[in-house]
Amino acid sequence: MSRNVKLKDIKFPCHIKNDILKREHLEFSSIKIIPNMQYIKVEFHSVFKFNLNSIRRELDIYLFTKENENIDEYPFQLFIRQNITGKIDFKLNAHMTKNAGDIIKFNNMVSLWSEEGLRRLRIHDINCEVLTIVPDKIDVDKIDYVETLKKIMDKVELGTDEIPYINSDELINRIGESKLYLSDRVYCESFISDVRKELIKEQTNISILLKREDSKIIFSRRIGVLPFLVDLDFLNVKPCNKEGKAVLKKILKREIPLILEKFIFDSTPEDYFKELISIFEKEKIPFSAALCKLFTAKGDRPTGKCFMEISKVSEGYWNKHQNITFIIKYADDDINKSIQLNDLIVSEDFINAIPLMQLNENKYLENLAFACYLNKDYKLSLDYCKRAISNNILSITHFTKGLVYLAEQNFEEAYKSYMNGIYLIKNDIWYPVIRNNINIGINNGQIINDDNVKSLINTIELYRRRNHAKLIKNCFCGSKKRYYQCHGKEYIL
Structure with a gap:
């Protein structure tokens, strides 16, 4: 009743x-x-x-x-x-x-x-x-195979908590048929060995979280298990220093965790949460579809962020597994500051962007170096340049260093900075930007247009016009050594 x-x-x-x-x-x-x-x-x-x-x-x-x-x-x-x-x-x-x-x-x-x-x-x-x-009674089907498998595992002294979730009807039926032989230790050990061989050897566990502005979890959903370890080749990252290569190698081997983040646009975070759930429930290749949704998101005004946390791989008695969690977060104060910062950078208002960039220095080292140069804070600009180059030897801050040294009338260091950048970075990236930046510095009075500066501008034009590959065969200093055996030694990957 x-x-x-x-x-x-x-x-x-x-x-x-x-x-x-x-x-x-x-x-x-x-x-x-x-x-x-x-x-x-x-x-x-x-x-x-x-x-x-x-x-x-x-x-x-x-x-x-x-x-x-x-x-x-x-x-x-x-x-x-x-x-x-x-x-x-x-x-x-x-x-x-x-x-x-x-x-x-x-x-x-x-x-x-x-x-x-x-x-x-x-x-x-x-x-x-x-x-x-206070609920009434409900009827729920019992899963007898779990209790049977627990008894078998107790017989061979394996931990109950390590029993894998089994959804194969064939395995479940075999467990049901094994009840007559529970007292036979040899049979139980052989049975556990067979089950272990038949189980999926690699698994990726997927979860999705939705968080409020204060990071409190609103919704949480386990999507389920993919019968493989997710291939991380989609990262398509090319490290620019030895440390980066070592880290990427560990990531691809799944030895260390990884967090990726992207802004979301148009839909609300709650709708985005439901859309991700729908992808994993309906798509034939759900993880690829989820990645496509994550990485192709574009827009001007973010509504929040989506983080993808990929754990390292753990190896247990039954199989290897990793966890991937999508964390969707409503636009909080940090995200709103990121939106404001993006607007300042797009409008090239670098000086006013300095305080916001300093909230996340490692992400904005190159822009910070240039902004501090414009703000005539040369010491801080050089510090950001050195940190950026340490993280990425192909950083355009080689040229920002050159601008700072030109402003300080240290032509020798300016020349080395520009030439290192010219030798390391493809010319379609730096030309004509670095020449224009020098001319802007001259026009606003930061750089004195003397013979050394004119000579440097001529050198930039020379390296732009001539065959770049042949021109950088030997080091710029005239030593007749190869660049990577001379001034480029510290920049060898």
Whole structure:
């Protein structure tokens, strides 16, 4: 017999509170929540963990909202959806968990719920109890193969938590048929060996998070497992120093984690979250489609950012696996500053952009070096130049160094800086920009147009007109040594 329970003081996370809780109470029937009025369509996803008091028949669900915790500690999923008629579907599942130990725990909870009923269910977010309900009994199919496999693994003394999630009907049937032989240790060891051989050897676990401006997690969704390790060749990065080459090598070997970030445009972060979920549910090659969406996003006014965190590969008893998490974040103060900074750089207002660029110096070293030169802060400009060149020997700040030294009338160092840049960087990148920048410096009074400056401009034109490859065969200093055996020694990759 079904019964309805009226609830008061229901607390939902604030991002949906204003949308669906414009009423005094909700009616609860079975595991569906029926609101009374103002029906607004909404969806809510979250991963969670739980504690179960089987004696008191109380269940506490904890939503993943803590920034300092690992999403892998929240292996279960909660879904709330309100349709246009006002009905809210409330579902819990363990479909996307990575191991059967979690399924055992989940099924124990569901068994208690369906056979004896719960006296109380509490759902918590980071700061408060979100929802308290007292549900009727529900019917859930039990997954017997998990318990059987647990007994087999106990027989061969393997940890329960390492049991992989198995979705092959053939394997499940074999486990079911093995019940007659549980007492035979040799059989159990052979069976575990067979299962291990048949399981997918490489897995990539995909999750998607949506965060508020203050980085609090709004929605969290486990997408599932790709039956392979994601190929990282899509990075297509060409390092410009030895350290960069070493880091890229470790990344491609999946020995260290990697974070990529891109602005998102047009759609709201919440819509972007749903679009990513749809890609992984519907596309035949979902990861490639998700990458395409991430890297082709263009626009003038970002609505937020999407970060893709790729973990290093871990190797367990059963298989190798890595985690990839898409983190979508609403436009916060940092993102708004990035938008403001982008506008200043596009308009070439470099001096006013200096304070904003200094908030993320390593990203804007080249622009900072040039901006500080324009601002006549030559010491700081040189410091940024040296740091930029240290990160990338092909940095255009070789020429910014030259501008600074010309302004300081240190022609010897200016000449070396310009020639290093000319030898290292393709001429279609630096010409005619470096010549024009010198002329601008002359016109605004930063550079004195003496014979040394005129000679340097003539040299720039000479290297532009003649065959670049032949001209840089030997070092510019006249030593008759090859450039990389002379002044270019420190720039060999």
